[in-house]
Amino acid sequence: MVGVRCTNLVKRYGDVVAVDGLSLSVPRGECFGLLGPNGAGKTTTIEILEGLLEPDAGDVEILGLTWKGHERELRQRLGVQLQETQLADKLTVEETLRLFRSFYHRGRTIDELLRIVELETKRRSWVGKLSGGQKQRLAVACALAGDPDLLFMDEPTTGLDPQSRRQLWELLARFRQQGGTILLTTHYMDEAETLCDRVAIVDHGKVIAEGAPRELISSLGAPRVVTHQGTLEDVFVALTGRHLREE
Amino acid sequence: MSEPIDRGGSSHPLIELALARLREFGREPEAVFWTFIFPMLMSVTMALAFPGSGGKPAVVGIEPGAHAAAIRDTLAHAPGVTVRDIPAGDEPRALREGEVHLLIVPTEPPVYRFDPARDESRVARLLVDNALKKAAGRSDPWSAREEPVQIAGSRYVDWLIPGIVGLTIMGTSMWGIGFSIVQSRMRKLLKRLVASPMRKSEYLLAQVGGRMVLLAPEVAVPLLFGVFVLGMPIRGSLVALSVVCLVGALAFGSLGLLLASRARTFEAISGLMNFAMVPMWILSGVFFSSSNFPDAMQPAIQALPLTALNNALRSIVLEGSPLQSVGRELAVLGTWGIGGFALALRIFRWR
Numbered sequence: 001m002v003g004v005r006c007t008n009l010v011k012r013y014g015d016v017v018a019v020d021g022l023s024l025s026v027p028r029g030e031c032f033g034l035l036g037p038n039g040a041g042k043t044t045t046i047e048i049l050e051g052l053l054e055p056d057a058g059d060v061e062i063l064g065l066t067w068k069g070h071e072r073e074l075r076q077r078l079g080v081q082l083q084e085t086q087l088a089d090k091l092t093v094e095e096t097l098r099l100f101r102s103f104y105h106r107g108r109t110i111d112e113l114l115r116i117v118e119l120e121t122k123r124r125s126w127v128g129k130l131s132g133g134q135k136q137r138l139a140v141a142c143a144l145a146g147d148p149d150l151l152f153m154d155e156p157t158t159g160l161d162p163q164s165r166r167q168l169w170e171l172l173a174r175f176r177q178q179g180g181t182i183l184l185t186t187h188y189m190d191e192a193e194t195l196c197d198r199v200a201i202v203d204h205g206k207v208i209a210e211g212a213p214r215e216l217i218s219s220l221g222a223p224r225v226v227t228h229q230g231t232l233e234d235v236f237v238a239l240t241g242r243h244l245r246e247e
Numbered sequence: 248m249s250e251p252i253d254r255g256g257s258s259h260p261l262i263e264l265a266l267a268r269l270r271e272f273g274r275e276p277e278a279v280f281w282t283f284i285f286p287m288l289m290s291v292t293m294a295l296a297f298p299g300s301g302g303k304p305a306v307v308g309i310e311p312g313a314h315a316a317a318i319r320d321t322l323a324h325a326p327g328v329t330v331r332d333i334p335a336g337d338e339p340r341a342l343r344e345g346e347v348h349l350l351i352v353p354t355e356p357p358v359y360r361f362d363p364a365r366d367e368s369r370v371a372r373l374l375v376d377n378a379l380k381k382a383a384g385r386s387d388p389w390s391a392r393e394e395p396v397q398i399a400g401s402r403y404v405d406w407l408i409p410g411i412v413g414l415t416i417m418g419t420s421m422w423g424i425g426f427s428i429v430q431s432r433m434r435k436l437l438k439r440l441v442a443s444p445m446r447k448s449e450y451l452l453a454q455v456g457g458r459m460v461l462l463a464p465e466v467a468v469p470l471l472f473g474v475f476v477l478g479m480p481i482r483g484s485l486v487a488l489s490v491v492c493l494v495g496a497l498a499f500g501s502l503g504l505l506l507a508s509r510a511r512t513f514e515a516i517s518g519l520m521n522f523a524m525v526p527m528w529i530l531s532g533v534f535f536s537s538s539n540f541p542d543a544m545q546p547a548i549q550a551l552p553l554t555a556l557n558n559a560l561r562s563i564v565l566e567g568s569p570l571q572s573v574g575r576e577l578a579v580l581g582t583w584g585i586g587g588f589a590l591a592l593r594i595f596r597w598r
Contacts, residue, residue: 050442051442052438052441052442052598072444075442075443075444076444078442080439080442080443082435082438082439082442084435085434085435085436085438085439086434086435086436087434087436087439088267088271088431088434088436090270090271090274090275091267091270091271095266095267095270098256098257098258098263099257099260099263099264099266099267100443101254101255101256101257102254102257102258102259102260102262102263102264103260103443103444103445104254104255104443104444105250105252105253105254105444106250106252106253107253107255108255109255109256110255110256110257126274142439142443145255146443146444
């Protein structure tokens with residue numbers, strides 16, 4: 001069963017080619033990570049898959065359906081978290097969830113959503129008063145409102161403290177255990193290694209390596225430094241000669 | 248899908264979207280303050296500038312000179328005239344700034360200096376001329392008996408208040424909708440909403456619909472002020488008045504949507520709003536009748552939504568017209584409303 005499939009996606013912005021012939025296939029039930037440095041084309045790719053951007057070339061299939069002709073149905077079955085969305089500051093957590101829940105024809109109750117993202121005590125707080133981690137968990141709750149089959153997460157833990165990140169990872173792991181499919185982008189190695197069954201390493205709009213995190217790491221051969229465990233960072237460095245996040 | 252829709256305790260998206268909009272507005276104290284206080288301040292200021300009873304006195308300046316004292320004494324007893332001494336050389340300034348409406352050079356006979364294009368100057372000339380000639384011994388063949396009456400509804404303030412109501416509906420509808428949409432676009436909230444199954448048309452409808460709830464108090468403030476403080480009559484039916492206000496708010500709400508449909512910054516939306524509204528402040532008969540403009544401009548002026556709204560409001564409030572007699576104005580407003588909404592839905596930028 002297809003979760004997400006795309007073939008030869010191309011997206012240009014003027015002279016810049018943001019996505020350059022990218023293909024992916026993610027079966028249902030998998031957590032798949034798009035890994036790469038800033039500007040690699042991860043966000044453009046995920047927004048094309050989310051049906052928010054039109055590709056210049058290539059085909060997209062989500063849950064076995066194309067966006068053309070099935071947008072209404074697909075939107076009911078997807079959960080989306082965007083990288084830069086700021087929810088309305090002066091609405092409460094509960095009001096925000098109520099708004100998003102109203103768009104779905106089936107799904108979880110507000111109480112369930114609050115419990116899942118551990119925001120029960122913040123129910124009546126204004127969104128503007130929440131911490132970064134709480135805001136991000138609320139964004140995930142909005143994405144879960146329609147009890148989706150597939151979750152798109154664009155850099156879900158960027159800018160969060162370690163504890164908030166761990167909390168969010170647990171939340172996504174639980175969604176997976178219940179049979180959900182996740183496609184996420186990240187530039188954190190540990191996030192990809194912890195959450196993802198498979199990753200695609202993306203650079204300059206192309207997939208330069210794809211596979212299970214452990215496979216990719218072991219494909220490098222013996223770790224060059226004995227004390228060093230070997231990480232996805234090493235894979236990226238070996239492939240490009242650059243680091244994922246230029247310090 | 249034949250399954251019943253389960254919204255998990257939430258209301259219809261239209262209602263939730265409108266509620267969200269209203270809550271955000273209600274939790275913004277400055278927005279509330281300006282929405283309700285501004286029309287009131289404007290009405291008070293106008294009431295002060297144009298008092299309801301008695302005309303303003305004609306202010307007459309006298310230059311120094313041989314007969315200045317005699318003229319001053321005569322005019323001191325003349326009704327409706329206030330006399331002021333103007334130092335020599337100060338006369339052009341005093342006339343230009345409207346400090347005096349007429350200037351007397353106290354020669355024998357005197358010289359009147361005034362701008363005949365100004366109504367108050369012509370009135371001052373008549374009053375002064377009459378008083379001075381009477382004092383010089385002119386005898387009148389007869390005097391008419393004067394019966395001063397004051398007809399509520401025919402004063403300038405009565406004419407002005409419906410214009411301020413129209414202005415309020417235009418301003419709050421357009422600013423309220425335009426700014427909140429641009430803010431949501433800047434925060435990428437619009438993009439997040441279209442990634443959900445929300446219907447785009449419902450979002451736009453809810454923005455306009457949410458304003459309808461605020462309309463009643465917004466319109467009531469200047470109207471009640473006009474009725475209870477300034478004694479303006481409302482001759483038409485309140486139902487007709489409400490319908491006109493509602494249609495007007497829908498028209499301007501749609502225009503607000505249209506102007507906000509592509510703007511990405513507050514600077515952009517402010518510029519567009521002013522570009523659309525300032526001409527109507529002047530042309531659409533808020534402070535003075537739009538019939539002052541040349542005939543050639545009238546078809547365009549009559550097609551403006553604020554002109555239609557102000558004409559309909561005045562017709563109902565001051566003349567007691569029934570709804571069917573403002574059909575043309577309602578049609579103009581409806582066209583702007585439906586056309587604006589349809590165009591906004593087509594060109595709206597959700598990212």
